[in-house]
Amino acid sequence: MRKRSRRAFLSATVLATASTVVAQPLLGINSPSLLIHQVFFWLKNPGSVNDRKQLSEGLKKLAAIPEIKQLYVGFPANTEKREVVDNSWDVSEVMFFSDVTAQKTYQDHPLHQAFIQQYAHLWQRVVVYDTLTVG
Amino acid sequence: MRKRSRRAFLSATVLATASTVVAQPLLGINSPSLLIHQVFFWLKNPGSVNDRKQLSEGLKKLAAIPEIKQLYVGFPANTEKREVVDNSWDVSEVMFFSDVTAQKTYQDHPLHQAFIQQYAHLWQRVVVYDTLTVG
Numbered sequence: 001m002r003k004r005s006r007r008a009f010l011s012a013t014v015l016a017t018a019s020t021v022v023a024q025p026l027l028g029i030n031s032p033s034l035l036i037h038q039v040f041f042w043l044k045n046p047g048s049v050n051d052r053k054q055l056s057e058g059l060k061k062l063a064a065i066p067e068i069k070q071l072y073v074g075f076p077a078n079t080e081k082r083e084v085v086d087n088s089w090d091v092s093e094v095m096f097f098s099d100v101t102a103q104k105t106y107q108d109h110p111l112h113q114a115f116i117q118q119y120a121h122l123w124q125r126v127v128v129y130d131t132l133t134v135g
Numbered sequence: 136m137r138k139r140s141r142r143a144f145l146s147a148t149v150l151a152t153a154s155t156v157v158a159q160p161l162l163g164i165n166s167p168s169l170l171i172h173q174v175f176f177w178l179k180n181p182g183s184v185n186d187r188k189q190l191s192e193g194l195k196k197l198a199a200i201p202e203i204k205q206l207y208v209g210f211p212a213n214t215e216k217r218e219v220v221d222n223s224w225d226v227s228e229v230m231f232f233s234d235v236t237a238q239k240t241y242q243d244h245p246l247h248q249a250f251i252q253q254y255a256h257l258w259q260r261v262v263v264y265d266t267l268t269v270g
Binding site: 035078079084085086104 | 169171
């Protein structure tokens with residue numbers, strides 16, 4: 001990418017993603033695939049607005065871990081109720097990594113370990129899905 | 136955004152996301168939140184390379200639906216086996232929409248309905264998580 005375009009792209013990306021917690025621009029040009037780490041939390045106090053807020057704030061702080069290319073934190077959306085839709089959880093995170101190795105580095109990172117120490121008392125159940133994207 | 140920057144951004148985005156199926160640039164500047172539609176498929180023939188390929192190719196075609204801002208299709212990643220990690224599924228999709236309304240438009244879109252008609256015989260179970268991101 002030419003320097004000028006790259007600068008414009010980075011600047012535009014910062015603007016475009018202002019509503020999310022972004023550690024780095026979303027995608028590396030040389031990434032043939034990406035690791036999407038998707039986590040769903042069920043609170044010990046289901047539906048607690050306060051606990052939901054606490055946990056989501058804790059998750060956003062993980063953006064400081066450099067391996068995270070992009071981080072989204074969310075709550076169940078009010079989409080159509082269908083049998084296949086699971087909306088019983090309280091808080092979710094979606095993280096993009098370069099690959100399995102980067103996800104492992106994140107997994108063992110002191111900030112992630114500290115997050116677990118600090119917030120694990122809030123949840124009763126966690127389900128993780130790790131996707132390797134195909135081009 | 137100025138026209139010049141916008142053009143550079145769009146062009147850079149196309150480059151940067153070449154490894155994924157992209158219908159539109161990822162984020163609208165005015166999006167205070169995003170709808171992430173996450174779907175996991177369990178095949179009738181678990182682990183079938185051919186069925187996995189068929190289904191993932193069907194999913195990629197959904198990128199033609201204009202409401203989809205970004206689409207990722209993937210398989211279970213070879214991350215560390217932990218009790219909380221569910222890697223029993225075969226194929227996944229992650230789609231970004233502007234909001235609940237856009238997701239509903241996609242849900243009812245003829246191309247999506249045709250996808251279900253054409254590929255539903257391949258799966259035995261589907262689980263959907265719809266996340267509304269928080270800034």
